[in-house]
Amino acid sequence: MHVCGVSNRKMRIVGGNITEVHEFPWIAGFSTRGKFYCAGSLITRKHILTAAHCLDGLNMREIQIVLGNHNRVSHENTVVRRRIKSARIHEHFDPYSFNNDIAVIEMDISVEFDSVIRPACLPQNQVSDYTGTMAVAAGWGRIGERESLSNVLRKVDLPILSDEECQTAGYAKKQLTENMFCAGYLKGQRDACQGDSGGPLHVTGAHGNLEVIGIISWGRGCARPQFPGVFTKLTNYLDWLRNHLDGECVCPPPQVR
Known part of the structure; x- marks a missing residue:
């Protein structure tokens, strides 16, 4: 069983550090016509969470999704490429204010979870206050x-x-x-x-x-x-997400026994 949200740490980014290879095994890169432009997070074997503005107005057939990648210009043998089967942009997304900037992609082919590609965890609590975290x-x-x-x-x-x-x-x-x-x-x-x-x-x-x-x-x-x-x-969108994942499990974190 592969649990969500498990980083591979061994212990638009400004002022940050290079990650360890495959430190975030759910992160996906998007490109269109060969040009990288956006990212997303794998949340089930076939669904990716992203921003609505990464899809709005674009030709979905031209978007390529890459998983299992670290250096996006080298051809790593861990890379998995997918296309979009369908996408759900939030019905109230406003491209001017970016309100409701959320979308879910269903990939054309599911992926297998391994040490390089794993799903992200979503929040378990709708009312959590993360201020100061x-x-x-x-x-x-x-x-x-x-x-x-x-x-x-x-x-x-x-x-x-x-x-x-x-x-x-x-x-x-x-x-x-x-x-x-x-x-x-x-x-x-x-x-x-x-x-x-x-x-x-x-x-x-x-x-x-x-x-x-x-x-x-x-x-x-x-x-x-x-x-x-x-x-x-x-x-604010956990119920919306569950309604758009076709019954796929959003992997919860392991429970303390």
Whole structure:
């Protein structure tokens, strides 16, 4: 049995570090017409969680999904490539405000779980308050606002801000909805960036597994002071997700005996 949220650590990312190879075995990279542009998280053998804006307006037949990858420009023998069979963009996604920025992809062929490809855990509690928790974002996005995409998967630690901290940052209050939260530093320096969209923001759950609690969504520039990253609040969508997974299990973390 392969349990969700188990990282392979041996113990749009700005100011972060290169991950260990396959440290986040659920992360998926998206490309269209040969160009990498977004990410997602494997949550069942055939479903990937991502941001709605990573799919909205695009030709689904041109999107390729890559799993089991670390260096996206080298052809690793662990790589699994898939296409999209179908996709469910949230019915109330607003492409102007990015409210309800969430989508689920069904791949054309299921994957087998192993040491390189495993599913992410979703939050177990809809009412959890993660304020002050240190979270980890991961992706192949730009390493600076004016820099290029990263060839290798990177991660960055970002503290989750309170709603008050988020609303008193540089964003207009009307830009932020109850379906979003902020994570990052008001002084800037560390952030997700373009190309990281759709990827996961994790916290360590009660059982030690990583839980994806946010989807990298939007922000003003990258790592700018007073403009922390904005994420889709996954706890608001657990019922929606269950209704769009065709009865597939969203792997819970192991229970304490």
